[in-house]
Amino acid sequence: MSLLLVLVVGYAQALKSYRQLSSDAVFAQTQATRLGIEQVLKSGVPLSEIAGLNLVLQPIVKSDPSVTGLTLFAGSKELYRTGTQSDEESSITIALNNKFSQIGTLKVYLSQQKVEEKVTSTFQPMMWLILILLLVFIGSVLRSRKRAVYLTSFTVVFFAMTVCVMMLVGSLYRDGLHSKAISLADIVSYRLSPVLEYDIGRDMITGVDSMLDHFRRANPELASISVYKSAQLVATSVDENAMGQMMVSNGGLEYALSTSGEGEVRLSYQAEMVIGQLAQVLKNFAILFFACGLVCFAFIRLLSGELNQSPKDQVLERLKPLFLGAVLMEALMAPILPQFLTSVAEANGLGASASSLFFALYFLGFALTLLPAARLIETFDIRQVLFFGILLSTLGCALLGFSESGEMSKIIAARFISGVGQSLIFISVQGYILRFSDKSNKTQAAGIIVFCFNAGFISGAAIGALLVSYFGDIGIFTISAAIGTVMCVFSLILPSMPGSIYRAAHGQAVESGTLLSNIKAMAADSWRLIKVPAFIRTMVLVGIPTKAALTGIVSFAVPLMLAEKGVSKESIGQVLMTYAAIVLLVSYKVGPWVDKHGCSKLALSLGNLLAGVSLVVLAVAFSQDQDWLIVLLTTLAMLFMGGSHGLINAPVVTHVVNNTAKQESDSSVAVTYRFLERLGHVSGAIIVGQLLFWLDVEEALLTIAAFFVIASVIFMLFDRQQRQGAHE
Known part of the structure; x- marks a missing residue:
């Protein structure tokens, strides 16, 4: 599960950055085309009479695989169309102007599916890597039952997967930067085409450096941009405050792109932008490792199979991952639940402050169930009460996943049911701890609730926040319900313990008091x-x-x-x-x-x-x-x-x-x-x-x-x- 989480988080990060860079590249290429068309329009030629429009517009279509088509309008009249125009929600619209007013519109259609296919095809080999690393991990654990071996193997395998995914994310990011650099270079070459195509010396023109300065400031991701003709410098603009000049001089962030004639555009990106992107990825993976490590720690003694454990200790070790998983399913929703409940309140015509009432329903259900739950574990089989609590909490998550923002009744029921379920879980876990601990391990047993609750909250909040950008709110609710389903099955490995049998075994009288x-x-x-x-x-x-x-x-x-x-x-x-x-x-x-x-x-x-x-x-x-x-x-x-x-x-x-x-x-x-x-x-x-x-x-x-x-x-x-x- 940890390796799959690394893969999904890396995939979501790569998809997010590559989408943005692809969109930026198409937009820059569209701007370059606009400059070329407007240069003709400002000379007095009507848009409908410009020759070779298809040749002028084709670079936009070829600039990125996400471009599915484009349409050129003169007023409301369609002049040119190519490709498909089905994705209305993802499009770029740019006005075309002559000297006096807007006379046309250029609309470019983008397909996010194309971008996703590119990123998916790049990440597919990672599934084989997961299989290989999983076999390595299992092999190393089977050779020794010591917890140190388990932890070391987990750490090595996790970091190996992380490094490979980070290299993949970096590769896709670099490809996106290269595509954007080509589009930016096209804009510059359009603006300086007379200088690059004709025999005009640098000393014969003025204002080119200031034009490049304006262009660089309009694109703050650029650290420097220079234009050459036959290896001779034509114009340049450099951000004197930019970091990473050493990286640029080593070619790490610099791109040299040939243009018309013997021209060449060399540009470099701000080091801060690249370093910031890499730092974000590193931070996400470091937090993911910490979160997965806490979950691993709860499972470690159970899965490493250490010997010489008493039956009581074995029950307590099984209890750790179960309680952590039950807390995790609720904590996964913590980063998104207040916003979701606010949207529900607003969709039903209530003020945003009304969301606090929905939020409080969970804790109301939790508080009201504490006393009945304590009575239930004394009367019925504690494992059945625990199973029912997990089932209710799972149902609450599932109701959120299948609810529309306007279905307030489902949201109310979901939060109250989840509170009732978590209260039953808490009391049942506490009951197991009391029944399977003695003077020799009572303090350690009591620490199970403290550790598992906080570890579950930490892991859930971190993992939920990293996954929501890809799966969305409904996806997180569904994942929480899936974890609850697994925990329902997992609870069956705990021993059955009816309350009357426990009291009889310990010489306690059966209480006759009612709830x-x-x-x-x-x-x-x-x-x-x-x-x-x-x-x-x-x-x-x-x-x-x-x-x-x-x-x-x-x-x-x-x-x-x-x-x-x-x-x-x-x-x-x-x-x-x-x-x-x-x-x-x-x-x-x-x-x-x-x-x-x-x-x-x-x-x-x-x-x-x-x-x-x-x-x-x-x-x-x-x-x-x-x-x-x-x-x-x-x-x-x-x-x-x-x-x-x-x-x-x-x-x-x-x-x-x-x-x-x-x-x-x-x-x-x-x-x-x-x-x-x-x-x-x-x-x-x-x-x-x-x-x-x-x-x-x-x-x-x-x-x-x-x-x-x-x-x-x-x-x-x-x-x-x-x-x-x-x-x-």
């Missing part, structure tokens, strides 16, 4: 605990705002606002990936630190303060105009937000338990807290959506930032830190 009685008990616990100042203070100032920031800012507002700024979906996914990576890193480090020093209050206060800083940076980011600066500052903001949530997620439960009245059991406090903080999940997108509707983006973000800073100060001043062992 309603459990809900009443939770309501009673909630009512009792919200009267405890320390509990409600932590809930209102830390817990609920943190979850609201996750859903309202990270998952909803940031992707939506980046899309409105015109930032690519690849960059949006990479920004979200940064957040999850920092949460994973900080959470791993902060837990032992809080346990050692008993400073949960400091961690929570600092976390709130970092959230405020993050929102200030985010406000600054969305006040900028340059895409690269917006992405850079948004990434920095997500680093702060990830650090904030990493400082809060684990210590907040410790703080609540340690600072709640002694008569309350720790488990009751923790469960009630986790349930109530879901209010932040549900309300986050709605609150942020309304603020963005009422205020400017910067004002809304600064308002939320002010809340977090004030909450941090209040919490630090008024909350009392209890000794960590107060309840022991």
Whole structure:
């Protein structure tokens, strides 16, 4: 799957750049033809009386395989037609003018299918390379069951595939640059044809250098352009600020093209353009390697087949890839879902802010299912509950894939069903961990949820963002549903474990309480605990705002606002990936630190303060105009937000338990807290959506930032830190 992802991402990158360069080449060739025709028109010859129009127009047809035909009009009268004109959506239209007004139109038709066929034929041999590398990988893994061999083989094979695909992308990009260079050289040769075709010396003309300067500035991708006749320089224009002159002097970016007579046009491209394109490809593949590596890590112990594992450890190892895959199917949609839901709201005559309501439906379904799910795994076979949860989540993704933007009922059902499904998955995985862990591996087992959730989110956001440019929104929804289908089958390798059998095996009485009685008990616990100042203070100032920031800012507002700024979906996914990576890193480090020093209050206060800083940076980011600066500052903001949530997620439960009245059991406090903080999940997108509707983006973000800073100060001043062992 990793090798196929490399191939698809490389193919999508090559297709995108080659399409653009092909279109630019045709446009430049069309401009060259326009110059030739207008030169005749301005001498007073009517368009219909120009001789040899077919010879003048043929270079456009031959300039690129994507050109399927063209049509020349004089007013509304068709003068010339060649090829087919079926693809109306992909065409170039250029006006033809004489000295006084527009008298004609030249329309060139392009076929994107032709470009795709060219790129596809170039990439087809890569399937054989995938087969060869796969055999190499399998052979090396079968020789040893050590994880080090598995990881090394994965890395070597992945990089070998990446290098080959990058060389292919670079080759296609260079071909596109060459085609564009030919078209640009044709424009220059048309403009300087009298100098190149007749015996006119350079000292007999003026203004040629300034004309080339104007042409180079009109085509900012050019670093230099020079015209020669019989090896003698006629005119030149060079961008003195251009990078990469050493590359140009070595011929890396320079093209020499012969023109009419003994003329020659030499031009070179800006090194920044080529380096920027290669850097983008490198960044995409580096992120893809990181994302695939996380997925690989979840499968490694299961697939490497290491011996000496107890049956309990084997179940936990099977649980890792399953939970990661379940999170991955939802995270794949993260870079595109806010924009998609906004388009649904607008298509149904609702404001863009209404999309936050659709977004909150997922978390509402998730929160409402937590208690029933906990009851279900105690009553029924836990594997059946898990299977049903994955099935519901898969159905939610499939409904999105088969829904039109106007079918609001399907969208509402899809998001609510997905939330219910993910809640069943979460509770079932947690149930398996509790049943198949003991004192020797309980901490490691609990870490499965933390690692797999964050790794799944990182991988999903990164991979989804890279694939959406080729597959589109509907394609991503379909891929998510396909992953869910695979996970449904994969869940069958887990052991069947009915709740009654588990309790009997562990000497536990079969509970007779109904779901309603459990809900009443939770309501009673909630009512009792919200009267405890320390509990409600932590809930209102830390817990609920943190979850609201996750859903309202990270998952909803940031992707939506980046899309409105015109930032690519690849960059949006990479920004979200940064957040999850920092949460994973900080959470791993902060837990032992809080346990050692008993400073949960400091961690929570600092976390709130970092959230405020993050929102200030985010406000600054969305006040900028340059895409690269917006992405850079948004990434920095997500680093702060990830650090904030990493400082809060684990210590907040410790703080609540340690600072709640002694008569309350720790488990009751923790469960009630986790349930109530879901209010932040549900309300986050709605609150942020309304603020963005009422205020400017910067004002809304600064308002939320002010809340977090004030909450941090209040919490630090008024909350009392209890000794960590107060309840022991």
